[in-house]
Amino acid sequence: xxxxxxxxxxxxxxxxxxxxxxxxxxxxxxxxxxxxxxxxxxxxxxxxxxxxxxxxxxxxxxxxxxxxxxxxxxxxxxxxxxxxxxxxxxxxxxxxxxxxxxxxxxxxxxxxxxxxxxxxxxxxxxxxxxxxxxxxxxxxxxxxxxxxxxxxxxxxxxxxxxxxxxxxxxxxxxxxxxxxxxxxxxxxxxxxxxxxxxxxxxxxxxxxxxxxxxxxxxxxxxxxxxxxxxxxxxxxxxxxxxxxxxxxxxxxxxxxxxxxxxxxxxxxxxxxxxxxxxxxxxxxxxxxxxxxxxxxxxxxxxxxxxxxxxxxxxxxxxxxxxxxxxxxxxxxxxxxxxxxxxxxxxxxxxxxxxxxxxxxxxxxxxxxxxxxxxxxxxxxxxxxxxxxxxxxxxxxxxxxxxxxxxxxxxxxxxxxxxxxxxxxxxxxxxxxxxxxxxx
Ligand SMILES: [Zn+2]
Numbered sequence: 001x002x003x004x005x006x007x008x009x010x011x012x013x014x015x016x017x018x019x020x021x022x023x024x025x026x027x028x029x030x031x032x033x034x035x036x037x038x039x040x041x042x043x044x045x046x047x048x049x050x051x052x053x054x055x056x057x058x059x060x061x062x063x064x065x066x067x068x069x070x071x072x073x074x075x076x077x078x079x080x081x082x083x084x085x086x087x088x089x090x091x092x093x094x095x096x097x098x099x100x101x102x103x104x105x106x107x108x109x110x111x112x113x114x115x116x117x118x119x120x121x122x123x124x125x126x127x128x129x130x131x132x133x134x135x136x137x138x139x140x141x142x143x144x145x146x147x148x149x150x151x152x153x154x155x156x157x158x159x160x161x162x163x164x165x166x167x168x169x170x171x172x173x174x175x176x177x178x179x180x181x182x183x184x185x186x187x188x189x190x191x192x193x194x195x196x197x198x199x200x201x202x203x204x205x206x207x208x209x210x211x212x213x214x215x216x217x218x219x220x221x222x223x224x225x226x227x228x229x230x231x232x233x234x235x236x237x238x239x240x241x242x243x244x245x246x247x248x249x250x251x252x253x254x255x256x257x258x259x260x261x262x263x264x265x266x267x268x269x270x271x272x273x274x275x276x277x278x279x280x281x282x283x284x285x286x287x288x289x290x291x292x293x294x295x296x297x298x299x300x301x302x303x304x305x306x307x308x309x310x311x312x313x314x315x316x317x318x319x320x321x322x323x324x325x326x327x328x329x330x331x332x333x334x335x336x337x338x339x340x341x342x343x344x345x346x347x348x349x350x351x352x353x354x355x356x357x358x359x360x361x362x363x364x365x366x367x368x369x370x371x372x373x374x375x376x377x378x379x380x381x382x383x384x385x386x387x388x389x390x391x392x393x394x395x396x397x398x399x400x401x402x403x404x405x406x407x408x409x410x411x412x413x414x415x416x417x418x419x420x421x422x423x424x425x426x427x428x429x430x431x432x433x434x435x436x437x438x439x
Contacts, residue, residue, distance in 0.1 A: 117411075
């Protein structure tokens with residue numbers, strides 16, 4: 001159980017779209033890990049026995065939520081053997097064998113802790129090798145060690161030869177097989193389900209391939225129904241208008257990456273009776289595209305085809321974000337961590353890119369990563385903001401991140417459900433950071 005404490009005289013950065021800043025506040029956290037009181041320091045009296053942490057001059061923001069994470073790798077360029085079609089089958093088999101299971105679980109544990117130490121207190125995985133993320137999430141929930149809140153997806157669900165298959169996907173080729181895979185996932189305890197509605201960049205076989213529709217609406221409908229019956233939201237990888245349309249019609253709760261929208265797609269996002277909450281949201285992932293475009297192919301290992309697809313997908317994604325912004329569609333934040341050049345410690349970069357490429361204000365980008373993501377994932381009763389009754393998920397900083405997201409690179413403290421990590425630190429990759437800084 002966490003020790004009760006109060007952050008006194010701290011400046012709260014609320015995480016709302018207006019960028020509200022509340023100086024001189026005290027936040028009281030109880031032994032249940034929840035926020036007991038928040039208010040002006042003069043009116044907020046911490047209970048007897050509560051440790052007082054003088055936070056004068058410091059800023060506190062809600063714990064970040066990463067709505068699109070993979071955890072199987074650390075963000076350094078992925079080895080070719082993992083991506084090549086000729087070796088994919090062996091990689092998938094070994095990855096799910098006893099040695100692979102141990103290896104990926106160990107990596108998952110290290111990577112979720114890196115995210116936590118960089119301020120991410122909630123992670124949704126969207127495509128794992130097997131059930132290693134679900135197992136790590138369970139261990140954290142049982143209190144075996146301190147970690148973030150993790151919604152594990154298991155492997156993504158795809159068609160034969162589809163995006164992510166077979167390395168990080170279970171395949172099916174009929175609506176009932178698709179349902180069976182979804183039922184298996186539910187039985188194994190997933191808290192999220194991810195489907196490949198279209199092809200992707202990393203496994204593109206030709207220029208223009210990445211947005212090609214893969215799973216049919218009927219197949220996706222079966223999965224969505226099974227997931228929703230279990231109260232689980234469905235994330236759909238979709239990189240074309242046609243793919244998004246089919247996924248939304250089937251009831252997908254979030255569209256990952258995204259593309260330009262037409263009026264029907266916009267209406268479906270805003271009013272989607274087949275989704276779990278009645279509307280669907282967009283989770284763009286800008287950072288993952290940029291290294292493929294900006295860095296030499298000898299560095300990224302990207303083929304001409306992959307590079308051309310990345311260019312196409314980035315353009316589509318930016319148009320999708322613009323359409324979402326104009327029409328009031330909820331936009332969240334996800335990093336696509338574990339893919340080449342996306343580490344587990346740089347969620348701030350994606351927020352920064354939402355501003356530079358997506359036309360967000362910094363306050364709106366922080367809002368996407370906190371309150372909006374909480375709502376999108378159905379967690380807004382428990383996290384996403386610093387309010388009485390919510391879990392104490394917070395990040396204490398030396399500066400207001402709205403004035404520059406780099407403030408998030410060195411948190412003074414990360415608080416996860418009331419547990420304090422003092423002076424958190426992560427292992428960084430200097431060369432990779434330097435290259436990303438040049439973008
Ligand atoms: Zn992804």
